[in-house]
Amino acid sequence: MKVRFWGVRGSIASPGPHTVRYGGNTTCIEIRTDNNELIILDAGTGIFPLSQTLLAKMPITANVLITHSHWDHIQGLPFFIPNFIPGNTLRLHGGFDPVSGKGIEQVMSVQLQYSYFPVREEEMKGRIEYVTLSPGEPVQVGSATVTPCLLNHPVVDFGYRIDCNGKSVFFTGDHEPPYNIYDPQDEGYTAYQSLVDEKNRAIVEAIRGVDVLIADTSYTAEEYPAKKGWGHGTFATSIELAQQAGVQVLFCTHHEPTRSDDALESAFAKALSQHGAPQHGLDIRLAREGDTYEF
Template identity: 65%
Template sequence: MKVRFWGVRGSIASPGPTTVRYGGNTTCIEIRTDDGELIILDAGTGIFPLSQTLLADGPVRAHIFNTHSHWDHIQGLPFFIPLFIPGNHVTIYGAYDPIGQNSIEEILSAQLQYRFFPIRESELNATINYITLREGETVNIGETTVTPVMMNHPVVNFGYRIDSNGKSMFFTGDHEPLYNIYDPEDDEFEMYQSLADQKNDYIIEQIRNIDLLITDSSYTEEEYPAKKGWGHGTFNSCMALAEQAKAGHVLLTHHEPTRSDDALEAAFKASMQKRKYNVPEIDLAREGLTIEW
């Protein structure tokens, strides 16, 4: 399995001289399986430079798994060049929205309305299929299995576990560990704490002994109190998750867009010096980083 990062920033693209080392594009991860399948996790702005590398090898067969529908994870999709080329096949997967009762096709087709984008979906020349997923509903792609796991974010967000030929990885998408929204003296405190513990334990079980964990580490511990409830993790919460799940290699992503490369490295270094958790290997994700095993 081969994993390459094309976008590692969160919330909004942040190109410029201070983000050159880690990159300014929003979330997009390319996965090549041992049997040659192309799986793409999220379609942030990083999917555009990825798409340019695919033009020489046609026809393209791509499987795009959307974690959730916030702009920074979908805004590159209309610029995924293979969508415009006849003979290409693109399958897009994503969560059913129980609030609006919308399929992934209905959710994503909204951004291709003429008021937002000059090319209508009906004008795209590739064969495009949409598959709406429910939690735990596995997808088989060649020798690879992809399993969606519900995470904690202000909108429905799937993390994806990918298993292929004895190798495994998990991407959280945007995720904040569940916490108790009640005060200890409230009647609802114990019940809600039990629910939060059950959900956190469930997520850990879904990723136990994973080879590679890619996870949302947007904030430092000092920043987190002001961002609580926004649906993102911290360096510390990611290390805790990795230790509890016994993950082999951890890559931190969804970097805060206002954080320069220097500031990102300084925040990571400070967190590592204060860390309370034992994680075998942990690094910052950056554009162009490739992991193969």
């Protein structure tokens, strides 16, 4: 399998001289199976440059897995160039939204409202298909098996495990480790803690033994208390998750948009020194726009 990063910033695109090394586009990751089948994880602004590379070999079928519907993970979809060219297929996968009562099709329909975008879905020449997923129920995407896992974010959020020919990758999307909402002295603390522990164990088992984990590491441990409940992880929590699940390689992504490349490298180095990950045989890397990893 091959992984290529097209967008690694979180929350909002942040181009400029201080983010040029790691890139300013929001989340988009290209996965290629050994059979060269195309799977795209999220459709942030990084999907636009990705789509430009696909024009040389058309027609294409792009299987896009949407973790959740926040703007930084979907806003590139209307600019996915193959949508405008006959013969191409965009197959959009994602969760059911209990608030709106709609499936993954609403990700396109909301963005393509006439007030916000000049081209209606009916005017696009490519074929667009929708596959609404359920947590824990695997689907086949070509030669790959994709299993959605419900993670913790302020909206329905799927992590995705992709297994193919004995190789595996897991992407968390945005994820904050579940925590107890009660204080220890509260009556409901013990019962709720058992639910938290059960959920965390289930997440570890969903990731267990993957070759590559791509995880949300938006914050440092020092920053996290002020951001608690926002739905994002830290370097420390993602390193711990990777160690518990027996992962081989961890890519840290969803970089805080206000953090310069220099500050990002400094925060990363501090996290490694504090948590001693290399002692556990875990290869930890910062996701960088344009980088590829083949295994």
